[in-house]
Amino acid sequence: MSSATSNVKYTASRAADSKPLEYVARAGFVGYGIIHLLFAWIAFQVAFAGSSKESDQSGALKSLAGNGFGKFLLVLIAIGMVGLAIWQAFEAVIGESGPRDKSAMAERVVSGVRAVLYLVLAWYAVNVLRGANASMAQSQENKSAGIMAHSGGRWLIGFVGLVVLGVGIGIFVYGLRKKFLKHLNTQEMAASVRKSTTRLGMLGYMAKGVAYAIAGVLVITAAVTYDPDKARGLDAALKTLAGHPWGVWLLALIGLGIAAFGIYCFAQARYRKV
Numbered sequence: 001m002s003s004a005t006s007n008v009k010y011t012a013s014r015a016a017d018s019k020p021l022e023y024v025a026r027a028g029f030v031g032y033g034i035i036h037l038l039f040a041w042i043a044f045q046v047a048f049a050g051s052s053k054e055s056d057q058s059g060a061l062k063s064l065a066g067n068g069f070g071k072f073l074l075v076l077i078a079i080g081m082v083g084l085a086i087w088q089a090f091e092a093v094i095g096e097s098g099p100r101d102k103s104a105m106a107e108r109v110v111s112g113v114r115a116v117l118y119l120v121l122a123w124y125a126v127n128v129l130r131g132a133n134a135s136m137a138q139s140q141e142n143k144s145a146g147i148m149a150h151s152g153g154r155w156l157i158g159f160v161g162l163v164v165l166g167v168g169i170g171i172f173v174y175g176l177r178k179k180f181l182k183h184l185n186t187q188e189m190a191a192s193v194r195k196s197t198t199r200l201g202m203l204g205y206m207a208k209g210v211a212y213a214i215a216g217v218l219v220i221t222a223a224v225t226y227d228p229d230k231a232r233g234l235d236a237a238l239k240t241l242a243g244h245p246w247g248v249w250l251l252a253l254i255g256l257g258i259a260a261f262g263i264y265c266f267a268q269a270r271y272r273k274v
Contacts, residue, residue, distance in 0.1 A: 165216030175205025207257020
């Protein structure tokens, strides 16, 4: 490893070992949990009340914009998401402690993806505060329509759908195999706390995995049928479920899982290895 690379990693490691950054990141998990609890509430409304609200993270953020306290929460969530993004960017650069094998490299890539996701959520939170049209679903639909208008675009959208499907399956397996526990300070938990946290994490990750897998299938369908309306991500996935009698109950279960993930995020705020 060159000295320049070593210096970069050393500087990043020193910056990552910062108490203020740790506190902001832990607060970010609280904000992330609030987003998922609101997301779950919208999913229940879509399932049982026929709500037309956007059933994704941007819809959850917009639900906070109706009053002063909600806007205050949006400010805190935006700051927390930036904190999480910075922390995960450091994780992508220096990696976690332990063996430097293929698994560790994969974790660094995932950390980079998470950093981008948290920045996107922070950007949407700021746009909601500004009163701008912050819609993940509409943005995904517009981009898909633009790409499909070009030669080979439908193949690209189909490939994206396969990737999203794979991510959904991966998240489901991640939860099923309890891989999230390696990121928690489980030795600090009482037995009852560890048991409940494990169950919340499993249910949460598996529910999110199912939702993303359905979204991936719909994106593939959008490419095959040339229908950008289906390429609206989680919003399209959940509303498609709501359109079928059996799907309503699956949507309700997914909503429960997303709510469980929200509560799990609160546990991460306390026990996550940061």
